[in-house]
Amino acid sequence: MSDLKDEIIKEVKKFRQSVIDPIIESDDENEVFRMEIFSQLGELGFTGMTTQESYDGAGLGYTDFCYFLEELSKSSVPYAVTISVSSMVQSIIQKFGSDEQKSTFLPPMARGEEIGAFALSESGSGSDATNLKTTAALEGDNYILNGSKLWITSGGIAKTYLVMARTGENGPKGVSAFIVRDGDPGFEYGKAEKKMGWRTSPTRELLFKNCAIPKDRLLGHEGDGIKAAFSGLDAGRITIGAISVGLAQRALEESVKYSLSREQFGESIFNFQGLQFMMSDMEVETTCARLCVYEAAKLLDAGTPSTKLSSISKLKASDVAMKVSTDAVQVLGGVGYTKEYPTERLMRDAKVLQIVEGTNQIQKLVIARSIKSEYN
């Protein structure tokens, strides 16, 4: 087990330092995503880590997946997120899909030839996800989709979209999940979001205008949509936690390296207690967040997932990523604020970790709900 962990980390570190680091600053500024980077990570076996080997995945657990995400996030949170979302789509299809859906759609994603995207949020339903308005109506052999989806990670670059749409009554039970493919008639891309961070990961609106898809693209049964969408929640929160930990670790590393080399008042600034305490706090917080995340991943892999701990991981790790990256900019001072060093990018990339996969406010509701039932 631990050999595999070391191997994963070693491989990813080599890749990110040689392939991603040289281009990431300019790609961030110019908002460029490179499919070849995703595909190369696929060739190394990282784009379907949790998918079964029979569908060309690696058949591993979330603990191993988290080692990968944490390490990759030290160089690029957006590529880690692209893979994490694509893997979540695979796991939902693997869980709810028919044999035919699985053998058709999973292998290209698992091999890194295609990207998967997850489409739940709409302009009027973000945190209140089950209140979605996009509709799907069965007409003959087709479902006809109408509506739009907002904030879709990998919108425009993905080939397979898992789209939640309303087929019945209001509320969660009237929602179904569909597989929509890039190029399906009536399926278009809307505006690309201009964001503070995650600039190399495209976020786009999806538009469905009488979009007709074959009825065998329904995932599971009608009404299974929210169940399917939420089945990936624990894993999704844990993976955001792992990504957050990687980001925080990089911010800490940059702070320590810089403060050791920078001299002011005739000595290395690392020697000043003000900075030592700041960096000790960064280390403490990052370590706590990491322990949380891997404990949650371990429980998930053991088949005894804890929704509470998954939420705690996501909440704690993303708050830590924000705090640690903000402090890293501060430790580096003027240069930390420039594009010459990665700290300002880390700080911009950190903020949305507190918003995606359920805002941190939503995590607090989840945690409150579970402690209520624990002690009631």
Add this chain to the structure above:
Amino acid sequence: MWFFSEEERQLQEVVRDFAKNELLPRAEHHDEEETFNLEAFKKMGELGLLGITADPEYGGSGLGATAATIVMEELGKVCASSTLSYLAHAILCINNIDKNASPEQKAKYLPKLISGEWVGCMGMSEPDYGSDAIGIQTRAKKEGDHYLINGSKMWITNAQYADIAYVYTRTGDEKKDLSTFILEKENGHFQFGKPIHKMGMRASPTGELIFDNAKVPASQLVGEEGDSVSHMMKNLDIERITISGISLGIARACVEQSVRYAGERKQFGKEIGSFQLIQKMLAEMSTETEMMSHFLYSVCKEYDNGTQGPAVAARVKLALPKMTTKIALDAIQLHGGYGYSREFPLERFMRDNKLNEIGAGTNEVMILIIAKDLLRESRR
């Protein structure tokens, strides 16, 4: 503030309108493109804002820190980058010349700087001397009736646009042998180095000034050789107070936009403002903003009356930018995905404000100054 004079209230109105009409429509564009809103800058000259603290004899308004901070707050609410460039010009360049230069130098430089015909900047930091400012190594060596200047200045706001630079140099080997010069671009006293790309304040150009055997007439020296430390000390307080004004403006804008959004955005069938978690964020950010405003403007009044205590400006500068970063992060959080989008200004407010925890003395330097003051008191 309840203690603003009629004149200060009018100034607030005028600047608020100006910011809305001239800065707001272009703020997002200039941030995105990393370009300077020179047009708006020139209009600040027409409006009489550039010489806010300068002697009326040279075209200034002769006002103090309170008035300057009101301008910073109102402009800062809309476009912090333009405000930072304004600060570098009006406070770091003009105010320094006004307070330290000879009548001849003032007559030569102030009118054109105040009208906006010339853009000014100030040069203190160097690549290896930031927090440790007194250690600077740019050398000015006297040779007959002129000086030869060699070295470079880093993190200079307005550098690429500057006609005039107010620059600190080393003229001797003792720690405090520092001397101040007014340098002219037109006469080759300085060159521009590379522009610096930043996380925020992207519409405020930042660059390097390079001195390569620059031959500068001795008449460009401000005061006497060795005067720089007293020049620096005189200006640091108003610099720290006014940059905190930019943070106050940002905090106010965050509160205003968050309150509006909380009343408009509906989730789970109700306005999100009806949820206690959101109410807590709003109540706290508004309380902190009011605290900051009272602290800042009461220090401004003390400054204008000449009664401000030691290290008070450092306390303002430690408190406001730091609290505002927190407020701006919360404002993004409250707006969710929309807060993270560059189509809403919240993420720009946060990126811009982070600079205020670093520029004009980092939080850590403020802590050193405050602690030194406290411990000096305890030893008395």
